[in-house]
Amino acid sequence: MQDLGIKVLFMGSNFERLLDGLWVTIHISILSVLLSILLGILLGIVMTSKNIVVKAVTRVYLEFVRIMPQLVLLFIVYFGVTKTFGLHLNGETSALIVFTIWGTAEMGDLVRSAIISIPKHQRESGLAIGLNSSQIYRYIIIPQTLIRLIPPAINLTTRMIKTTSLIVLIGVVEVLKVGQQIIEANRYTVPNATLWIYGTIFFLYFFTCWPISLLAKFLEKKWKVN
Amino acid sequence: MEKNEKVLEIRHLSKDYGKGAILKDVSLDIHKGEVVVIIGPSGCGKSTLLRCMNGLESIQGGEILLDGNVITSGKTNWSLVRQKIGMVFQSYDLFPHLTVMDNILLGPLKVQKRDKKEVEKEALTLLKRVGLGEKTKAYPRELSGGQKQRVAIVRALIMHPEIMLFDEVTAALDPEMVREVLDVMLELARAGSTMAIVTHEMQFAEAVADRIVFIDGGEILETGTPEEFFKMPKTERARKFLDTFKF
Ligand SMILES: Nc1ncnc2c1ncn2[C@@H]1O[C@H](COP(=O)(O)OP(=O)(O)OP(=O)(O)O)[C@@H](O)[C@H]1O
Ligand SMILES: [Mg+2]
Numbered sequence: 490m491q492d493l494g495i496k497v498l499f500m501g502s503n504f505e506r507l508l509d510g511l512w513v514t515i516h517i518s519i520l521s522v523l524l525s526i527l528l529g530i531l532l533g534i535v536m537t538s539k540n541i542v543v544k545a546v547t548r549v550y551l552e553f554v555r556i557m558p559q560l561v562l563l564f565i566v567y568f569g570v571t572k573t574f575g576l577h578l579n580g581e582t583s584a585l586i587v588f589t590i591w592g593t594a595e596m597g598d599l600v601r602s603a604i605i606s607i608p609k610h611q612r613e614s615g616l617a618i619g620l621n622s623s624q625i626y627r628y629i630i631i632p633q634t635l636i637r638l639i640p641p642a643i644n645l646t647t648r649m650i651k652t653t654s655l656i657v658l659i660g661v662v663e664v665l666k667v668g669q670q671i672i673e674a675n676r677y678t679v680p681n682a683t684l685w686i687y688g689t690i691f692f693l694y695f696f697t698c699w700p701i702s703l704l705a706k707f708l709e710k711k712w713k714v715n
Numbered sequence: 716m717e718k719n720e721k722v723l724e725i726r727h728l729s730k731d732y733g734k735g736a737i738l739k740d741v742s743l744d745i746h747k748g749e750v751v752v753i754i755g756p757s758g759c760g761k762s763t764l765l766r767c768m769n770g771l772e773s774i775q776g777g778e779i780l781l782d783g784n785v786i787t788s789g790k791t792n793w794s795l796v797r798q799k800i801g802m803v804f805q806s807y808d809l810f811p812h813l814t815v816m817d818n819i820l821l822g823p824l825k826v827q828k829r830d831k832k833e834v835e836k837e838a839l840t841l842l843k844r845v846g847l848g849e850k851t852k853a854y855p856r857e858l859s860g861g862q863k864q865r866v867a868i869v870r871a872l873i874m875h876p877e878i879m880l881f882d883e884v885t886a887a888l889d890p891e892m893v894r895e896v897l898d899v900m901l902e903l904a905r906a907g908s909t910m911a912i913v914t915h916e917m918q919f920a921e922a923v924a925d926r927i928v929f930i931d932g933g934e935i936l937e938t939g940t941p942e943e944f945f946k947m948p949k950t951e952r953a954r955k956f957l958d959t960f961k962f
Contacts, residue, residue, distance in 0.1 A: 608806075610804060610806050610808045611808065611810065613771055613804070613808070614804065614808040614809075614810070614867075615810075616770075616771065616793070616797065617769060617771075617797055617801070617802040617804075617871070618797065618798075618801075618821065618822035618826060618870065618871070618874060619793075619794045619795070619797040619798040619822055619826040619827075619874065620794070620821070620822070620825065620826060621794050624825055624826070628810075628821060628825065629810055632812050633810075633811065633812050636812055
């Protein structure tokens with residue numbers, strides 16, 4: 490019977506296993522997002538430098554990471570680096586490295602454009618009322634940079650969470666992999682498990698990313714500048 | 716209060732950006748309570764001159780004195796000097812992430828470390844004086860251009876500057892908002908403020924100025940009372956410039 494398919498979710502510890510898988514996804518996402526934010530802020534500040542060499546190097550890095558599909562990066566790190574240098578990286582570590590490399594590049598570019606989008610006049614108005622350089626950063630430049638940064642940074646975060654679904658392809662047992670395992674195990678007993686499992690995964694992703702998107706919209710409205 | 720006391724003295728100032736002089740041997744004294752209006756064709760160096768006065772531009776020659784002290788020697792505490800020289804720019808330059816009140820409080824609280832209660836009270840008084848008593852909690856994006864410029868004026872005034880510099884503060888405004896801003900400046904002038912004003916509003920210049928300074932090509936070509944300058948300009952270039960305002 491059609492409606493019996495749902496029972497697959499509650500057989501044994503299936504639902505718990507899915508949540509565990511989701512946790513792997515979230516865990517990798519959170520770590521790589523945090524690292525990307527920290528490194529991206531540094532990179533972004535470096536990218537506003539007027540030094541031509543610095544500009545060129547950071548530009549090449551950014552373009553390289555953008556052009557490469559994330560899957561290719563994952564394969565390069567997981568298979569390539571492991572084989573070539575004899576380092577043994579497990580799937581999760583490889584994923585963390587790749588997502589941080591990617592996230593840092595994207596975040597760096599966001600930070601860079603947020604900083605340069607603040608008009609020169611803002612700084613001068615600060616100077617004109619007697620603020621010194623560090624006060625101008627603290628009270629004028631940084632708050633405005635953050636306001637401009639938060640919506641795109643959150644957007645990047647949800648993109649990173651979604652893209653973690655690729656790591657199933659380097660053998661990491663995350664939510665998608667768990668789902669496949671459950672479907673495999675119940676192929677004969679619950680033939681339509683596919684729909685229920687993938688449907689559940691759909692909602693798990695949705696309820697992970699949706700609040701983040703809502704937060705982005707909320708902050709965007711609240712802090713709308715001009 | 717002696718009328719002849721010099722607030723700002725500019726002596727043989729020269730400025731260039733690397734390709735040719737922008738200001739050439741400019742000398743100008745501004746006395747206490749005096750309103751000096753600087754006019755001249757676009758690109759002649761008016762903004763540059765004002766920016767040099769509060770250290771936003773480096774200078775290549777000459778010196779500037781504030782209250783008899785040289786401020787262009789390299790050892791200047793600009794934060795201190797800029798508290799004494801208020802400046803309002805052409806573009807709306809309020810801080811967009813702060814309310815009107817917080818825009819005004821930033822300088823007094825963070826730079827002058829004044830008491831918050833006292834400054835808030837003064838801010839409100841000043842805002843009322845420019846007709847914006849109800850806008851303390853508004854954000855700049857909620858204000859019209861004219862209102863923004865009036866807030867910018869208050870933000871400069873609250874520092875209790877000895878002299879105010881105005882760089883074409885109405886040039887970016889819609890025509891119907893020009894008046895409200897000029898009225899504020901006119902009132903300041905009548906109340907005895909020391910001001911240096913760059914403007915393209917000739918009637919306003921005539922009404923507000925104690926002295927007109929005409930600049931062309933980076934040089935002061937003429938100074939005089941508004942009557943002298945507008946009725947019988949001494950130089951051919953000043954006459955030509957004034958003609959461009961006639962239809
Ligand atoms: N940062 C800069 N670098 C190089 N040249 C500059 C710079 N700022 C201004 N100039 C040049 O200096 C000259 C004087 O400019 P300034 O802005 O002082 O003119 P202005 O009299 O204020 O003109 P306007 O009436 O259009 O505002 C102009 O020729 C301008 O191109
Ligand atoms: Mg100008």
